[in-house]
Amino acid sequence: MVAVLLILSIVLALLNVMQWVGRKKRAGQLGYIIDKLNAIVDSSSQEQLLLFTEYPEYRQLLIAVNRLLLQTRQSETGFMRTEIAMRRMLANISHDLKTPLTVVLGYIETLNRKGGLPQEERERLLDKVHAKTVEIVELINRFFDLAKLESGDKELPLTRLHINEVSRNSMLMFYDLIESEGLQADIDIPDKPLYAWGNEEGLSRALNNVLSNAIRYGSQGKVVGMKLREEQGRVLIDVWDKGKGIRERDQELIFERMYTLEDSRNKRFQGSGLGLTITKRLIELMGGEIRVASKPYERTVFTISLKKLP
Incomplete structure (x- = not known):
């Protein structure tokens, strides 16, 4: 009986020691996490919080902290x-x-x-x-x-738009200017009516901005075109020219506020740098998107994409 009690005492003592060691280890790892996190924040470091641990709750904590650090850096x-x-x-x-x-x-x-x-x-x-x-x-x-x-103060009520008519009207508005500049107008608008979700005033303004840019910057190519098409549930409007194009690094920036191409400060190409930014905001408010692709003197195309309606 005494031997059994002695063995139980030894087991309990070992358990206590193991629990104490575990608590000590947890406290040490938690202290490391706190110190390391403070160091990362104080130094604005790009590091992640790394720790090899057998505790699943600590691993989950590290994942959450690293996600928060990533979001903070992205916000900064x-x-x-x-x-x-x-x-x-x-x-x-x-x-x-x-x-x-x-x-x-x-x-x-x-x-x-x-x-x-x-x-x-x-x-x-x-x-x-x-x-x-x-x-x-x-x-x-x-x-x-x-x-x-x-x-978000500007309201843009959305309705079912006859995109063929909106596109024709925008092109017609610039037709005289295109001819006076000695350019050719290449218009590809199908007879089949295409409808999309949008705002007529907003879409017209967006198309006018893009057409104006095509005439201003693409005149060297001697042609300005518009093509209306459908693709995978979207209505696409391409406005293109064959001018000197837009460099790849500029393609990522031209929709930013006040961004202007290098030659836009000379008298012929002077602009505010707001037209394409406003165009992008208008298209996004209609649930659409606008993108650009350019090969100098081959084809520079701005594509407006809107949700197609039956």
């Missing part, structure tokens, strides 16, 4: 990109507003200093002041439109 990266974009946007806004305002100021000073200007010259300068003022107002309106789109 997104914030930094947004901050850089905002700085670039403010710089471009300053440039785009300063230039026409300086011109307007110059014309007004000329009119004030030279009181004896002939009526014809005075009217010519006033027309230029008016044109530049309209340009400033349009630019400011684009800023407000983009702000409304991104804040």
Whole structure:
């Protein structure tokens, strides 16, 4: 009997020791996790939290912590990109507003200093002041439109659209400009009616922005085209040209706020850098998407994709 009690005492003692060792090990691993996590956060390190452990609950904790670290880094990266974009946007806004305002100021000073200007010259300068003022107002309106789109304040009611008609009307609006620029219009819109879920005003504006860009940047290719097609439950509108194209690195950025191609600051290609950003926001509000593909002097195509309706 005494021997049995002695054995039980030894077993209980061993169990206590094993539990103590286990608690000590758990505490050590938990302390390591806390210290390592603090070090990663304090140093803004890109490390992950790694620990070889036999405890399943600790493994689950490590997975959750690493997911949180990844999300935090992605948020920080997104914030930094947004901050850089905002700085670039403010710089471009300053440039785009300063230039026409300086011109307007110059014309007004000329009119004030030279009181004896002939009526014809005075009217010519006033027309230029008016044109530049309209340009400033349009630019400011684009800023407000983009702000409304991104804040969700702009309502875009969706209905069933006859895409053939919307596409034809947009192309017709630019037909005279295309001919005056010495370009050929290549239009491929089928007779079969295609319907999609969207907003007529928003889609027309998006198409107008893309067509305007095709004429402005693709004129060297001497052709601007539009093709309407369907594919896997989607209605696709291709607007294309055969101009000098868009470099691959620019293709990923042209839909960002105020991003402009290198030649867009010269007089012929001057633009605000907001048109494609507004276009992308409008298409996304319709549940669609827009993408670009480009091979210089072969084909640069912007494709708008919308959900097809019967």
